[in-house]
Amino acid sequence: xxxxxxxxxxxxxxxxxxxxPRINKAQTxxxxxxxxxxxxxxxxxxxxxxxxxxxRKGPLKVENILALSAGxxxxxxxxxxxMAMGADRAFHIDVPDSADGAPEPLTIAKxxxxxxxxxxxxxxxxxxQAIDGDQGQTGQMxxxxxxxxxxxxxxxxxxxxxxxxxxxxxxxxxxxxxxxAKLPLVIxxxxxxxxxxxxxxxxxxxxKKKPLEKKTLADFGVEDTRRLKTIxxxxxxxxxxxxxxxxxxxxxxxxxxxxxx
Amino acid sequence: xxxxxxxxxxxxxxxxxxPRIVVRPAxxxxxxxxxxxxxxxxxxARADRQIKYTSDAYPNVKRDPNFGELTADxxxxxxxxxxxxxxxxxxxxxxATDDIEPFNSDWMRKYRGHTRxxxxxxxTEEVSKVLKYCNDRKxxxxxxxxxxxxxGGSVPVFxxxxxxxxxxxxxxxxxxxxxVLVADAGVILEVADQYLAERNHLFPLDxxxxxxxxxxxxxxxxxxxxxxxxxxxxxxxxxxxxxVLPDGTIVDSLSTLRxxxxxxxxxxxxxxxxxxxxxxxxxxxxxxxxxxAVNVAYFGLESFEQVQRAYREAKGQLSxxxxxxxxxxxxxxxxxxxxxxxxxxxxxxxPFYCLVETSGSNAEHDMExxxxxxxHVLGEGIVADGVLAQDETQFQAIWRWxxxxxxxxxxxxxxxxxxVSIPLSELYQLVEDCKQRLTEKGFVGDDDSFPVxxxxxxxxxxxxxxxxxxxxxxxxxxxxxxxxxxxxxxIQKRQGSISAEHGLGIAKREFIGxxxxxxxxxxxxxxxxxxxxxxxxxxxxxx
Numbered sequence: 001x002x003x004x005x006x007x008x009x010x011x012x013x014x015x016x017x018x019x020x021p022r023i024n025k026a027q028t029x030x031x032x033x034x035x036x037x038x039x040x041x042x043x044x045x046x047x048x049x050x051x052x053x054x055x056r057k058g059p060l061k062v063e064n065i066l067a068l069s070a071g072x073x074x075x076x077x078x079x080x081x082x083m084a085m086g087a088d089r090a091f092h093i094d095v096p097d098s099a100d101g102a103p104e105p106l107t108i109a110k111x112x113x114x115x116x117x118x119x120x121x122x123x124x125x126x127x128x129q130a131i132d133g134d135q136g137q138t139g140q141m142x143x144x145x146x147x148x149x150x151x152x153x154x155x156x157x158x159x160x161x162x163x164x165x166x167x168x169x170x171x172x173x174x175x176x177x178x179x180x181a182k183l184p185l186v187i188x189x190x191x192x193x194x195x196x197x198x199x200x201x202x203x204x205x206x207x208k209k210k211p212l213e214k215k216t217l218a219d220f221g222v223e224d225t226r227r228l229k230t231i232x233x234x235x236x237x238x239x240x241x242x243x244x245x246x247x248x249x250x251x252x253x254x255x256x257x258x259x260x261x
Numbered sequence: 262x263x264x265x266x267x268x269x270x271x272x273x274x275x276x277x278x279x280p281r282i283v284v285r286p287a288x289x290x291x292x293x294x295x296x297x298x299x300x301x302x303x304x305x306a307r308a309d310r311q312i313k314y315t316s317d318a319y320p321n322v323k324r325d326p327n328f329g330e331l332t333a334d335x336x337x338x339x340x341x342x343x344x345x346x347x348x349x350x351x352x353x354x355x356x357a358t359d360d361i362e363p364f365n366s367d368w369m370r371k372y373r374g375h376t377r378x379x380x381x382x383x384x385t386e387e388v389s390k391v392l393k394y395c396n397d398r399k400x401x402x403x404x405x406x407x408x409x410x411x412x413g414g415s416v417p418v419f420x421x422x423x424x425x426x427x428x429x430x431x432x433x434x435x436x437x438x439x440x441v442l443v444a445d446a447g448v449i450l451e452v453a454d455q456y457l458a459e460r461n462h463l464f465p466l467d468x469x470x471x472x473x474x475x476x477x478x479x480x481x482x483x484x485x486x487x488x489x490x491x492x493x494x495x496x497x498x499x500x501x502x503x504x505v506l507p508d509g510t511i512v513d514s515l516s517t518l519r520x521x522x523x524x525x526x527x528x529x530x531x532x533x534x535x536x537x538x539x540x541x542x543x544x545x546x547x548x549x550x551x552x553x554a555v556n557v558a559y560f561g562l563e564s565f566e567q568v569q570r571a572y573r574e575a576k577g578q579l580s581x582x583x584x585x586x587x588x589x590x591x592x593x594x595x596x597x598x599x600x601x602x603x604x605x606x607x608x609x610x611x612p613f614y615c616l617v618e619t620s621g622s623n624a625e626h627d628m629e630x631x632x633x634x635x636x637h638v639l640g641e642g643i644v645a646d647g648v649l650a651q652d653e654t655q656f657q658a659i660w661r662w663x664x665x666x667x668x669x670x671x672x673x674x675x676x677x678x679x680x681v682s683i684p685l686s687e688l689y690q691l692v693e694d695c696k697q698r699l700t701e702k703g704f705v706g707d708d709d710s711f712p713v714x715x716x717x718x719x720x721x722x723x724x725x726x727x728x729x730x731x732x733x734x735x736x737x738x739x740x741x742x743x744x745x746x747x748x749x750x751x752i753q754k755r756q757g758s759i760s761a762e763h764g765l766g767i768a769k770r771e772f773i774g775x776x777x778x779x780x781x782x783x784x785x786x787x788x789x790x791x792x793x794x795x796x797x798x799x800x801x802x803x804x
Contacts, residue, residue: 013650016652017654036653039652084651172785198559198648198650199651200646200651201558201646201648201649202646204632
């Protein structure tokens with residue numbers, strides 16, 4: 001069917017995964033102000049995979065890689081990273097930063113459906129979840145809304161033929177499972193899929209000249225409705241204990257004191 | 262929020278082979294060296310080979326007959342004084358060979374002493390009493406911190422008593438307004454920096470061994486490290502210190518003042534004195550606010566000329582946000598690649614690599630500057646290729662290409678390390694000349710019949726500080742003779758320093774004349790005689 005792959009890679013800007021998140025004073029969410037943000041690690045894998053599909057020169061040529069992200073004014077940062085890694089163009093869906101957090105997965109999935117239809121996309125590569133909300137629903141909802149086959153948590157993606165047959169391997173308990181499906185298709189990515197590249201300086205420069213369009217949810221006929229309300233966010237109870245003893249005798253007497261000996 | 266974040270952390274660790282530098286010199290507290298050693302040994306199949314005694318390696322160094330011999334009575338005195346069992350490792354009246362070995366030898370497995378007693382005092386008063394006793398009995402001592410030095414300064418040569426600072430590890434105070442931190446000498450550098458990080462400040466010193474080195478040792482050796490370019494040397498950042506002289510006098514110069522022009526600035530004498538006139542017990546140091554935005558870029562360059570141009574441009578365009586400019590040659594990066602298995606950040610291979618770090622308070626401002634700098638160096642063809650870290654993980658991964666060199670070398674066998682300061686234009690010439698010299702002598706080769714595996718150069722370009730490392734399959738006198746004193750003469754001709762930041766210790770002691778004239782050495786000896794008339798402090802080293 002398809003003459004080429006037109007890939008959509010939705011990405012999210014999240015608190016850098018190497019940084020320990022802190023809960024805000026009101027206990028309604030995580031403190032985001034002044035905290036380093038980066039591309040969601042799972043989304044990094046999706047971009048990398050899209051770019052590798054192009055570089056692998058498989059039976060289906062990659063016509064276009066569209067990166068997309070919904071969020072506030074700093075969202076273009078991660079889109080530039082995505083384009084520096086190899087995406088061809090980007091959509092920034094302008095959603096004002098809100099105290100209630102990012103739009104819910106269903107809203108995003110509906111919006112993505114609109115993008116898929118307007119842009120004639122035949123493959124959507126998404127991270128299996130974003131590390132901030134940990135919801136892991138968007139890919140599945142999108143496949144449902146589109147009525148497309150989906151393969152989740154992919155650890156290997158292979159385009160088999162010009163007809164758009166794709167084989168996807170993913171890990172299951174005690175082994176791997178290989179699925180086959182035909183385009184159009186939704187794939188969510190898992191950590192073992194690939195090792196994302198560094199954004200090289202020439203590509204960072206080139207990325208600045210790639211088209212980045214600003215859109216709104218309304219452009220795709222979607223409203224930011226909320227069904228869920230976050231009541232409270234708390235940290236797990238702090239670990240207690242952990243003391244130092246001076247020497248072996250101290251250890252023995254401590255163990256006796258605790259009734260372990 | 263934590264679920265997948267932690268999972269992804271864990272999985273990533275499992276997936277990407279992490280360099281072993283993470284354990285580099287190990288994060289343990291006191292006998293940190295034990296951990297490293299086991300580690301190094303297991304990874305290089307040198308398990309059975311004993312480290313050569315320093316006294317055998319330097320046969321012309323003789324034990325000073327004026328020094329007293331340790332007796333059981335001495336040990337009893339110290340046990341009584343220090344109280345706790347763990348404060349004394351006693352190899353005099355008991356067999357404590359295994360316990361004492363980590364204090365006797367250094368982590369490079371290059372120097373080894375014969376000490377039979379290790380003391381770990383917990384307070385300045387205890388140090389004072391210990392030193393006074395030793396001075397009266399003429400018992401020689403070696404002050405020891407994390408024992409991560411590179412010139413054998415922190416391990417004994419003969420039977421000197423090791424005074425280890427690991428139990429003096431309290432942070433005393435921190436003033437958020439002035440940024441002055443007061444801490445005990447035995448606080449581990451990384452612990453101090455983490456303490457400061459929680460208070461949005463930064464320790465103005467950073468080096469590869471931060472996980473085990475002590476700040477007292479850092480000050481005593483005037484360590485330089487990765488951030489010197491930005492924050493300056495410890496001579497400027499240490500505002501005050503407390504030290505104990507060999508006669509037990511406590512020198513309380515623990516000023517927290519930025520300005521204090523009253524009399525001789527005696528604390529400077531202890532900074533970089535390597536424990537030869539007194540033992541540092543506390544340090545007051547001024548710490549800058551922690552930068553809010555830190556970026557790192559990694560370049561591949563075609564020649565050393567281009568490296569110099571890139572450095573000039575970095576200084577000019579990044580000016581106040583430039584916090585590190587590090588040079589690594591292609592060979593050093595190949596070694597890191599071989600030892601860690603990590604994928605190179607760049608596609609092709611280049612003869613030179615640079616790591617440029619910026620630190621500032623405003624991410625947008627920094628990024629704008631950095632990008633125009635990157636655009637410039639790339640557009641002008643100064644830099645052949647490069648990457649810019651996009652997140653914290655990449656940031657750390659890139660730094661490991663620089664910080665991991667020492668560790669990578671240590672997996673290969675021994676290393677002759679030269680830490681030198683040379684005018685920038687000739688900085689890398691030393692590596693080229695050294696490589697040529699050793700190759701001509703037929704020492705360099707890829708198989709085991711050649712003693713030398715590689716000659717590599719890397720260092721703090723921003724400080725004109727080069728690390729010339731000759732990686733050998735095993736330490737070899739002939740190779741050593743081919744390098745020394747040739748390398749020192751080479752440096753002397755260019756008015757460089759034979760030891761830019763590693764100090765003198767035992768390794769560079771006899772070569773001080775290449776960088777200091779007779780008058781200077783004479784004045785230094787007078788100082789030493791004044792404060793340590795019996796010469797018990799870290800003998801056989803320094804001057």
